[in-house]
Amino acid sequence: MGAQLRVYRQKIKSAQTTKKITRAMELISASRIQKALGRVQASGPYARAVTRAVSAVATFSNIDHLLTTEPEKVERAAVVIFSSDRGLAGAFNTNVLREAEELSTLLRSQGKEIVYYLVGRKAVGYFAFRRREAVQEWIGGTDSPAFELAKEIGETLVAKFIQPASEGGVDEIHVVYNRFVNMLTQTPEVVRLLPLEVVEGVEVPEDDDILPLYEFEPEAGDVLDALLPVYIESRIFNALLQSAASKHAATQRAMKSASDNADKLITDYTRLANNARQSEITQQISEIVGGADALSVKS
Template sequence: MGAQQREYRQRSRSVQSTQKITRAMELIAASRVVKARQRVAETTPYANAITRAVSAVATHTDVDHPLTTERENPKNAAVLVITSDRGLAGAYSASVLKRSEQLRELLQEQGIEVVPYLTGRKAESYYKFRGRDYVDSWSGFSDSPTFDVAKEIAERCVAEFIKGSENGGVDELHIVYTKFVNMVTQEVQVTRLLPLEVVEGEAPRDDEMYPLYEFEPTGPEVLDALLPRYITSRIWNALLQSAASELAARQRAMKSATDNAEELIRTYTRLANQARQAEITQEISEIVGGASALADAKK
């Protein structure tokens, strides 16, 4: 009985140590997600506005720009997959990787070869474990990305797109990331950034009016200046959305782990108390039995 008590006490102390770690990680994620949400709220309006501006220029001009023109028989498509550097965030990275695999299968069915670009160590580990090749990767910043990294990724992707598949580049650019909706909901998004998809005929809301753009000197020069900024802002916003989603997922996962640890501690405490009660009962039974034996011996 004593051995059982020691085992249950040791397990309870081990779970308590783990609980302290998960609670600390939950509090850290909760404090950092506030700033991450603020950065998302600050950058999203600009990303939406520059997307609308580029779409307006492409729609209202007869410009045959390489970044807005569909290429005949595309052969290669770059796919930028945004995951986390660390685990303990539930199914955050797994959901992104699963969606990227679905996109890979869809593109391959269309006869397009996928050229992966990765962000986050989880994506790197996923590809290395399966023996798959990828062109380039960036890591070490998943929960706190910087604009310089977003600009570097955008410049690399745009350069590969401009080269085209005939010169060793790509014909399309897709991005797979997690959109932050709120602290409970995060949605994996797949977006094609290049060639630019112009959605026409979209009616504004009652309280919103679309602006009229006047651009000079020419449409191609305006697009040459806007499109790199458009790609950079969209990738920057996707990185921030993913960072906020990662922190929110980690907070939920660590809260669940802390609650499970609390339940385990209660279970081990109850088992230890039951073992102690059984030991006391056994000792009392032995004492009573011994006393009865002595009484019988004196008769």
């Protein structure tokens, strides 16, 4: 009985230690997510301004540009997966990797060859464990993304898109990341980055308005050459920021659940320890009473 009591006390101590760790991680994530959300909101006006500029060029020019023209045949597609460098975030990485696998299945069914670009240690580890190759990997800095990382990724993707597929280039680029909805919801998002699909910023006139006429200086093709890489970098940076905010929210939620589970374990083991202690006391009293009865009988 005493050995069982020691086991329960040891488990209570372990649960209390675990609770201290998970509680600390929950508070750290809660403090970081506010900064991450601030960065997401701060990047919004710039991204919208770039989108409007790209929409104007793509909508009001009549040129066929590589970055806005659908290829006749898509031979190779690139899939960029945004994960985290650290775990303890619930299903955060699992969801985005599952979404990437579903996208890959769809693209293969369309007869497209797939090449992967990985962001975050969890995606790199997932592919390494399954002995699957990736063209390029980026690790580190996913908790607080820097624009330099987005610029490096964007330059790499644009270079591969411009390069012919026969020489190792790609015809399509898709990104998969977790989009922050609120503190309780982060959803995997799939976006075809290139060829460009301009769905925002198109000007719609009112009843009495007339659409303005646009003149491009220099030529519209030169404007697209200079503007669209900036657009790609802003989209990549936004995906990094969304993924970082989603990861902190997922970690906070997971650590809150772990702390609650630790509380439940402490309560359960405390009850079992009290029962074991009460049984031990009852047994000791029974032995004392039995011994006293035996002595009284002999006398």
